[in-house]
Amino acid sequence: MIQARHLTKRYGTTTAVDALYFTVEPGRVTGFLGPNGAGKSTTMRMILGLDAPTSGSVTINGHAYGTAGAPLREIGALLDAHAVHPGRSARDHLRWLAVSNRIPLRRVDEVIGLVGLEKVAARRVGAFSLGMGQRLGIAAALLGDPGTVVLDEPVNGLDPEGIRWVRQLARRLADEGRTVFVSSHLMSEMALMADHLIVIGRGKILADTSMTDFMTHHAASRVRLRSPQTAEVAALLTGRGFAVDQSAGELHVRDADLAAVGELVCSHGLLLHELTLEQSSLEDAFMTLTADAVEYHATEGVAA
Numbered sequence: 001m002i003q004a005r006h007l008t009k010r011y012g013t014t015t016a017v018d019a020l021y022f023t024v025e026p027g028r029v030t031g032f033l034g035p036n037g038a039g040k041s042t043t044m045r046m047i048l049g050l051d052a053p054t055s056g057s058v059t060i061n062g063h064a065y066g067t068a069g070a071p072l073r074e075i076g077a078l079l080d081a082h083a084v085h086p087g088r089s090a091r092d093h094l095r096w097l098a099v100s101n102r103i104p105l106r107r108v109d110e111v112i113g114l115v116g117l118e119k120v121a122a123r124r125v126g127a128f129s130l131g132m133g134q135r136l137g138i139a140a141a142l143l144g145d146p147g148t149v150v151l152d153e154p155v156n157g158l159d160p161e162g163i164r165w166v167r168q169l170a171r172r173l174a175d176e177g178r179t180v181f182v183s184s185h186l187m188s189e190m191a192l193m194a195d196h197l198i199v200i201g202r203g204k205i206l207a208d209t210s211m212t213d214f215m216t217h218h219a220a221s222r223v224r225l226r227s228p229q230t231a232e233v234a235a236l237l238t239g240r241g242f243a244v245d246q247s248a249g250e251l252h253v254r255d256a257d258l259a260a261v262g263e264l265v266c267s268h269g270l271l272l273h274e275l276t277l278e279q280s281s282l283e284d285a286f287m288t289l290t291a292d293a294v295e296y297h298a299t300e301g302v303a304a
C-alpha cells in the first residue's frame with residue numbers, strides 16, 4: 001500500500017506536487033493520469049525516494065522508501081527503462097541488481113522468462129529495441145518479487161502483443177494481492193487495465209475514484225436511435241423535455257436513460273429500428289476533467 005499525506009514538491013517558484021493525499025490500495029490496478037507537467041513523474045520519484053518532498057510524506061506499507069532493509073523486495077519500479085548500462089547484457093544487468101539487493105540468482109532466469117526475454121538475455125542492452133528495454137525494465141521491477149509495483153508508462157514502445165501482455169501482467173499482479181500503480185498516456189489502454197483512477201492536474205488531485213464511478217460522473221452519454229418515423233419520435237421526445245439532436249437520419253438523445261427513451265417511444269406505438277446507449281471514452285472524460293489543468297494547449301490552425 002502506498003500512502004501520500006500532504007505530499008508537496010516545489011522547484012523554485014513551481015509547485016510540481018501540491019499537498020496530495022491519496023492511498024494506492026493492494027489487490028487492484030490503480031491508474032495514475034494527468035496532462036503533461038501535472039506532477040506524475042515527480043510523485044513517482046518521491047514514492048521511490050529519488051526526490052525528497054518539500055513537505056508532507058509518502059510511505060510504502062507505512063514507512064518511507066529504503067528504510068526497511070531490502071527495497072527491491074518491497075517495491076519494484078519501472079521509471080526510466082533506459083537507465084541501464086548499454087554495454088552489459090540483460091542477464092548481467094539483472095544479476096548485478098540481484099546481488100546488490102541480496103536476491104537469489106535463480107530469480108534472474110525466472111524474471112527473464114516472465115517477461116519473454118530468454119532469447120536475447122545474453123545480448124548487449126545497448127542494442128535493445130524500445131520494447132525489449134521496457135520488458136527488461138519490468139523484469140528488474142519484478143526481480144525482488146515485491147508486494148508493490150510502480151510502472152511509469154510501461155507500454156511505451158511496445159507493439160499490440162506487448163501492450164496486451166503488460167495489461168495481463170498488471171491484472172495478474174493485482175489478483176495476487178499486490179499494489180499496482182501505473183501511469184500511461186494511452187487512455188484506451190488505461191480504460192482496459194485500471195480498476196481505480198487517481199487523476200492529477202497542476203499538482204492537485206482532480207479525481208480519486210473507481211473506473212466505473214469515474215465514467216459515470218465524467219463521461220457523457222447519449223441514446224442513439226433510428227426509426228422510420230424520425231419526425232414523430234423527435235417531436236415526442238422534445239415535447240417531454242429531452243435534448244434531441246438529429247444527424248444522418250439518426251436521433252441522439254443527450255444524457256438520457258435508455259429504458260426511459262425506449263419505453264416512451266413504444267408506449268406511443270412508434271416504431272424503432274435501433275436503440276443504443278453510447279458512452280464517451282475515458283479519453284473524452286479525461287479531457288473534460290483536465291481541460292483547465294492543461295499547461296500547454298495547441299492552438300487550432302496555423303498562423304500565416
Ligand SMILES: Nc1ncnc2c1ncn2[C@@H]1O[C@H](COP(=O)(O)OP(=O)(O)OP(=O)(O)O)[C@@H](O)[C@H]1O
Nearest residue numbers: 011014015016034035036037038039040041042043
Ligand atoms: N527537476 C526539476 N526542476 C524544475 N522543475 C521541474 C523539475 N521536475 C519537474 N519540474 C516541473 O514540475 C512540474 C511537474 O512535472 P512532472 O515531470 O512531474 O509532470 P508529469 O505529470 O510527469 O508530466 P509528463 O506527463 O510530461 O511526464 C512541471 O511543471 C515541470 O516543469
